[in-house]
Amino acid sequence: MQKKFRQVAKVALVLVYFVIIAGAVVRMTGSGMGCPDWPKCFGHYIPPTEISELQWQPDTPFKKGQIIIVDQTLQVAVEDFNTGSSFDRSKWKTYTKHDYAEFNAAHTWIEYINRLFGALAGLATLALAIFSLKLLKTNKKITFLSWLVVFGMGFQAWLGATVVYSLLEPVKITVHMVMALVIVAFILYIIHETKPLAERPKTHKNIVPLLWLVLALTIIQVVLGTQVRQFVDDRIDLLGExxxxxxxxxANWQFYVHRTFSIIVVLLNLLLAQRIYKYKLHFLKINWVLAFLSIEVISGIAMYYFDFPxxxxxxxxxxxxxxxxxxxYLLLEALSAKRSYKSS
Structure with a gap:
């Protein structure tokens, strides 16, 4: 049972990362306001593909909550009705959560796909929580954490809505990103804690403090990176593509701190790798850390020196x-190995 539960947790983790990837594409393409409402998109479960679907037309049925664009404002149908020969304003109310009233089919569908991935990830974490009930008697902590992930996904969905309603306010985008990492951390903890004890490494060298430092700097870099990205978005609006x-x-001060911190992050990760290799600690995921870090640095250099490929x-x-x-996950392995070594 625990093996199957762990597989479900891995699927949930992959889907959460797909949401992160989709969110990154949304930011890259400037599609954050592709759907001006939430959870529907222009009042539809399946969004429109043509601007004509968002324009008032005579002798046309409209559903309650459906949104159209009139005189650069969003108008929401107050009930189900068929239009007559002229626009009847009493059948509509102005959307008041924000005043963004533009339609771009590509942006709309990119944002919609992002939301679909979010829904799939939510279902996967719900399945994880339901499966965890079978572990309630043997491991209450895993059941508790699994349901905490579900509530975290719900909170993340609410954050997504506030990001839309705020017209992509930078602080809310940052909180949204950090919350995604918190959910990733919970699922990784669940995956680690359901791993057979025999498969966990043991070590006689304490690298936990260094791992905590490396992880903290990565989080700081992510937060600074979202602020730099917002600066770039503002420059795109001002100067054009x-x-x-x-x-x-x-550039703002966050960019220069972000760039300087990247050097410190690289050096500390290299120090961490040197200790793991020197003392033969068998934390193989350090290879993934170095690989991701290398590509991260290359992509950062490419953006700065080659004008954002x-x-x-x-x-x-x-x-x-x-x-x-x-x-x-490397930190979790190190903590577990430290406990195992002390108890042996």
Missing amino acids: AAKDQWLTN FGSQTVHLVLASLLFGVQF
Whole structure:
């Protein structure tokens, strides 16, 4: 049973990472407001593909909650009805949560796919929680954490809605990203704690403090990175897509701290790897850490020196979340190995 439960947890983890990837694509393409409402999209469960679907038309049925664009405002149908020969304002109310009233089919569907991945990940974590009930008698902590993940996903969905309603406020985007990493951490903990004891490494060298430091710096880098990304988004709005060579001119202080910290992060991870290799600690995931970190650095250099090659921003963000996940799991292994060594 525990083996099957662990498999479900791994599926949930993969789907959560798919949500992170989809979210990165949303940011790269500027599709965050592709769906101006939540959880529906322009009042539809399946979003429109043509602007004509969001325009008032005579002799047309509309459902309650359906949204159209009228005079650069969003108008919501107050009931089910068929339109007459002229626009009847009494049948509509102005959408008041924000005043963004634009339609771009590509942006809408990118954001919609992001939400679909979120729904799939939510179902996967719910399945995980239901499966965990069978472990209630033997491991109450795993059951508790599994249900905590479900509530975390619900909170994350609510955060997603607040991001839309705030017109992509930077602070809320950052909190949304950090919450995704918290959910990843909970699922990784569940996966680690259901791993057979015989498969866990043992060590006589305490690298836990260094791992905590490395992980903390990665989290700081992620937070700073979201702030830098918001600065870049603002520059894109100001200068346009064609002026990539100017996006980082007169950069904010977060960019320079982010760039400096990257050097410290690399050096500390190399120190960590040196200790693991020197003392033969058998923490094989350090190889993944070094691989992700290398590509992360390359993508960062590419954005700065080669004017944001296509996909580099998405790769940079996704790899940061993957790096966090592997480092966190490595920390769990080190903590477990330390306990095993002390008790042996």
